[in-house]
């Protein structure tokens with residue numbers, strides 16, 4: 001079917017373009033997964049750093065990770081995988097000793113399998129994960145600046161350049177069409193229709209595209225416009241959609257620890273995101289630990305161990321492949337309470353036999369850690385891979401039904417021409433977008449800033 005016919009059909013139905021959808025319908029929402037919503041008061045300033053913070057390591061993965069699968073096909077069988085929901089909760093786990101805090105000049109060279117050590121990329125001037133504010137329940141109808149809009153002086157330009165460079169493929173997709181369409185043209189019905197098609201094709205989704213075009217119709221219908229005017233106006237309209245969801249992830253060390261459950265399809269960047277966050281929290285002086293809850297994938301466990309060594313974050317690992325993730329998380333939380341960990345980042349499997357097995361696993365982790373702290377997890381971060389485009393929308397739908405997702409991290413914007421999907425996610429779910437990732441280094445994951453993202457997407461400074 002021609003693209004135009006396809007878009008016209010979508011428009012007619014008012015739907016988002018088809019993603020590869022899971023074969024089975026999403027499971028019923030888990031009744032006992034009432035949103036683990038915390039509205040922590042502004043958190044206290046963290047105590048002095050527990051140890052000198054290591055130089056930002058290159059977080060290029062030590063082991064190749066599989067590409068994200070479209071949809072939800074079952075993984076290859078692995079030993080120990082066939083666990084029923086009644087499997088014992090507390091599998092024996094092993095907790096690695098907290099690595100000694102690395103000296104400032106510690107050798108952070110990756111293990112032999114990795115590329116030779118690169119000089120540690122500088123994380124630009126402290127632009128910490130923004131202050132600890134309460135998570136929004138529903139995005140207010142307010143326009144832009146969220147707190148994340150105000151990065152520390154000096155560092156914003158560096159990050160914005162990286163963001164812009166990372167978004168370049170998405171930018172090209174959008175702006176080339178806009179430039180072709182609007183050299184100098186009256187904004188009539190036909191022009192608006194073509195603009196809407198351009199936006200849909202750039203993954204902004206039908207609803208957001210329609211909203212933007214209707215805004216243009218109200219304010220500019222019949223006027224002569226240039227491509228530059230259209231780009232600027234688009235950036236403003238996109239920033240307006242993104243503003244309410246650009247929220248930092250609230251971390252309240254007073255939970256001792258604040259537990260972040262990191263979920264998502266495998267390959268989206270969960271483990272890397274955990275490593276990057278661990279690095280950043282350590283730089284803020286927070287005592288941070290990882291739980292290698294993707295117990296089926298030895299490589300994921302190993303990655304976290306390596307990153308734990310590099311970042312000085314303690315790592316809780318399973319004793320054997322396929323060990324019970326809930327039991328591991330339970331033991332890790334108890335240990336974290338005892339040793340003063342302030343942020344506990346829990347990795348999870350992204351793929352089990354099927355969705356109900358995955359849902360059961362996630363629900364069980366939540367149930368079991370609540371035996372230690374009934375308010376945990378304090379954040380449920382869903383990691384989505386921007387390269388999957390509209391499939392990310394489908395994943396968000398399914399994971400929202402499995403657990404109470406409190407916010408999103410959208411990774412791999414650098415490798416994608418589908419960065420517009422962030423706009424579709426904002427419009428469709430209104431979930432806070434806490435972080436965006438534009439590369440594999442720790443500094444490449446940053447709090448999401450609506451205006452920067454919108455202008456970067458349109459190729460504007």
Ligand SMILES: Nc1nc2c(ncn2[C@@H]2O[C@H](COP(=O)(O)OP(=O)(O)OP(=O)(O)O)[C@@H](O)[C@H]2O)c(=O)[nH]1
Pocket residue numbers: 059060061064065066264265266267268269270271272273294297300348349350411412413414415437438439440444
């Ligand atoms: N270019 C780019 N690559 C990224 C980004 N985030 C993660 N990656 C890479 O994506 C790949 C998968 O990342 P992982 O962190 O292993 O993904 P995962 O979701 O933990 O995967 P499983 O462990 O299989 O569940 C790795 O090669 C990462 O380095 C990003 O923002 N940009």
